[in-house]
Amino acid sequence: MSPYMDEKLTKPYDPQATEDRIYQLWEESGFFNPDVCVQKGVCDKDAETFSIVLPPPNVTGTLHMGHSEMLAIQDILVRYNRMRGKKTLWLPGTDHAAIATQTKVEKKMYDEEGTTRHDVGREEFLKRVNQFAKESHDTIVHQIKKMGSSVDWSREAFTLDEKRTIAVRTAFKKMYDDGLVYRGHRIVNWCPHCYSTLSDDEVEYKEKKAVLYTFKYAKDFPFAIATTRPETKLGDSAVAVNPNDERYKAHIGEIFTVDLGHGAQTIKVIADEAVDPEYGTGALGVTPAHSMTDYDMAQKNDLPLIKVIDEHGKMTKEAGAQYEGLKVKEARAKFVQWLKDEELLLKEEEVDQNLSICYRCARPVEPLPSLQWFVNVNKTFTIPHSNIKGVTAGQQITLKELMHIVVQNGQIQIVPERFAKIYFHWIENLRDWCISRQIWYGHQIPVWYRDEETYVGVEKPKDAGWTQDPDTLDTWFSSGLWTFSTLGWPEETADLRTYHPTAILETGYDILFFWVARMVLMTTYLLGDIPFKNVYLHGLVRDERGRKMSKSIGNVIDPLDMIKIYGTDATRMSLIIGTSPGNDMKLSEEKIKAYKHFANKIWNITRFVVSNTEDTDLTVKPELTDHDRENLKELDALVADITKEIEQYHFYLAGEKLYHYVWHRFADVVIEESKVRLYGDNAVERSSAQWTLFHILTTSVTLLHPFMPFITEEVWSMLAHDKKNLLMIEPWPRS
């Protein structure tokens, strides 16, 4: 018991002088690591576990408010459960973020030395990316610590480290052996600028004005077609009409030979339900090589693919000598001119078009045929064992079905619930997942070729003459394994047995498909289990006007700036209160400031309580007045309420209720009423008030700890009680 008030308490609360010191204290205690907690008796060896994996931030990224929000929510969950006596693990790591990182380094190289990756070669380029990632890694880790995150750094992982590489290759090989991974010549989303494939989810859409051209393939062709991409028509092999369209019915099955100025081209009239008779002329030029839907029609009707656009976004030889090498737009102008000259062009009109663009560079995506690796989501395979409700070992099942069933049967609960519907809808529309990328940074595909042979394995084949597939895997392939690759899979480690499935995955709704769904896919397939029992989706942090925070608008609020000015606790509270799962939040500096005031209030309450209880032995509970009994009853009700709200993931409510209680009940009412009693000469009233104030304060900071870990830990250390432990391992109050 300290007889004197800590000197710090005589001054206003200074987060800057407190937070780093406290974080170091926590780290040194080892309690972020559940093994240490077991060793030191903080929790039982057989205690119930609570585990979450940190959604790994991009290794080359910097902390933004979205990260802060996610770290705050997860830290609340983790600290709460640790205090509840669970064996609690929060496993951190970073993501190599293949294309994002590669692009960053390429840009840096180009800006600084004017070189491209091809100038320096693959090996040298990767050396540079790795170096860059390594440096950047320390920045993001430091920033995660600044948020107060109680993650177990001893278990830190990286999606591209050695262990994760083994996991990725093991997963790939298993899928290959089961026929779920295949190499095929398919129409893929191709970004000529990034020079790589994109998955369907990486394609975004933008409304744009476009010209719809109506023209005939030839003067004697019986009808016209309409298109916004005339240049692709050089690769047409059919024209499709609706089978019920009376205008064209008679022509179905006819075959025409036309010449669009680059030689003979065979056009067959086919029927397909997908054709809308109302649009354009009701007849659709089928370009199997450069349209997903046209490709499907081509498959059904056995039509040839004529690739007229190449990977650089330029016309190929097949488009004709006069077009070869031209950019798409140039070719379009030239071909339209040709149509005009030939008097084949009937109409030009402006229409709205939904243009496919690359999510990274926002440039148009070219669908084109390419030899790539895919995950087959519709192929049945035999699941060797299963912890999945409704699925038994040995059953025939598809990846799609697995993804669907674990949410359908409630084994995975999504908060807010409405996202389950969105998830199901996504699965329904899901096509095979293109997983190969033509970039260098990432997991190189574990496939080796020698002449006509193909070898798939975890290790490179021993004998000579093998060449590894140059492509790398979609970054989400490796992050899909995250909940168990971080725990040691494919080895059957104690961690894997203890902490998997994880309790909850907390992330932004914007990566529900990219990541959450892929984790479900990988885990159900590889482990026959779920990756997590709950999914909590937070909204996006926007600026005070509801706009996305972006560098170009200049409306970015940097969490580190806010931490510096207002402290981490205030920043965390501002991201928790007034928000609800799945809904975007608007953040302003004013809001953060308000919680800085709250931190100060806690500080001043502490000063008041400490200075008025210093002369008393608080370990002995005195006789309590009825009034104080009422006060404690109210506190008990608060404990029950806060516990309930956290259990239900209502952090915003728990935080708000704590704020309200501490300020407007405890400070404004209980403390105010206590003054007369503390300064009066009734000994019973006085000691009852002292004990009660002290008890309410210790309970309040305990309840507040998950939300505002720094100030509460600091206050705890200055209270004159017999509890020497850190607040972070103090048992959660019972009501």
Next chain:
RNA sequence: GGACGGCUAGCUCAGUUGGUAGAGCGUUCCCUUGACGUGGGAAAGGCCACAGGUUCGACUCCUGUGUCGUCCACCA
């Protein structure tokens, strides 16, 4: 085209088993009271988007409309 979400005090948002509404910030007035002016006290301010329906009673449930936004699909 389909689905989903928001629409509650000037602003940002809560409101979970239906009983005519709350918080923060802001505004106005008062208070150098011995924890705190990063404070305290008081006050103003809302036909809870609109229209129907269920009900003794609806911000809360149902139907429809409007509006803003998001996601998905896609017409070439």
